[in-house]
Amino acid sequence: MTDFDTLRRDWLAHLANERRLSPKTLEAYGRDLGQFSAFLEGHLGGPASLADIAALKPFDLRAFLGQRRRENVGNRTLMRQLASLRSFARFGERTGKLKAAAFAATRGPRIGKSLPRPLDARAAKAVTQVDIRAGEEREAWVLARDAAVLALLYGCGLRISEALSLTRAQAPTSAGDTLTVIGKGQKTRMVPVLPAVVTAIAEYIALCPWRLPPDGPLFLGVKGGPLSPRIIQLAVEGLRGALGLPSSATPHSLRHSFATHLLGRGGDLRAIQELLGHASLSTTQIYTRIDSTRLMAAYDAAHPRAGR
Incomplete structure (x- = not known):
């Protein structure tokens, strides 16, 4: 050596x-x-x-x-x-x-920053619904589990790794609860939980056939082990066809959707930064570019003199 x-x-x-x-x-x-x-x-x-x-x-x-x-x-x-x-x-x-x-x-190559590609609000809500996949030959608890994970990604802005690292003891039980999330670099943040997310998690827990000890993972695979992120990725891939979603629709795009939709409803940029767990505000500011891009696209499509 x-x-x-x-x-x-x-x-x-x-x-x-x-x-x-x-x-x-x-x-x-x-x-x-x-x-x-x-x-x-x-x-x-x-x-x-x-x-x-x-x-x-x-x-x-x-x-x-x-x-x-x-x-x-x-x-x-x-x-x-x-x-x-x-x-x-x-x-x-x-x-x-x-x-x-x-x-x-040594200077590295230049990289143009690409904008995140969120889903629209209708599609993001649909992805988190159990009924969308009702025709699949999957056990009801599995469909409820996937919906609960996706509800956390969109409703709380979690990364998929953050959602799957939650323990049973951390599961929110009532509206107004908060989650303590350990993100990148072991940074801890508090995230409020919407009633719809609480309901989705409760439905999954009620249907789950496996024992969920307090210090064990909240989300389990079909064999009772920790749930793999790949399973959730495959679930979203299946939903693309059912909902006519673009190839950019991924579990992580739900986190982008969370931030974009909050900002579009007047959410404070600094608060969104804290909810996402971004170390720098400049990372969160990219979502303001998405809003301005959409505004200009709507202008170009609707204004009689646009593009002339």
Whole structure:
């Protein structure tokens, strides 16, 4: 194991134990540095040491990004990989084991920010209804379970991982209850629960054939284990055909719908930021662009002089 490999191991342990990044993010970061290490081995003619890393120039990093681009890797992935490398370099500098100015000096590819694609209010409400899937050959409790999860995503603005991490003891029991949600970076926030969400969860609990211990997961799969996010994704894919929804309709689009519809009804941007658990207000402000885009589209479609 080279000193580069040792520092990489320590960096990943730091991200897991102190930064508390999710397992999927850790996997992606580790893969990024592994691909960089493989590139350097060919680029330098052998396994890289920390001295080799410190001697790198922006040209070397651009060569890595260029190779990845030739492998049909998109700009967003390239930016994430560059961010991974910069994080590794910063960790090396903080621990006194590496000085590598090339990482901060290398510019990544430009990425145009795409707007979230929420559902309209009618479609978002329909997705959370059990009756929409009444014709499916699925057990009633399964349909009620899926509807309850989707109601949490739209009614409370949760990420799917946040909804599926709830325990039975956290299930709201009456209108006006709040949920304590642990989001990205282990940040905690309080989210009010609508009566319709309380009802959907209560119906699922009443029908669920499995025992739900207080400290166990609230949502279970058909075999009694924790519910996989993929099951909810497949449920929404099935609803696309039933409701004529676009391919952009996903569980996460319900979270976008939650924010967009609140903003459209006059919701305060700062309050919406807190409900979503965004660290920065600029992240939440993208929903104001959706509203202005819709306004201009309506203007263009309706005004007699539009486009003339």
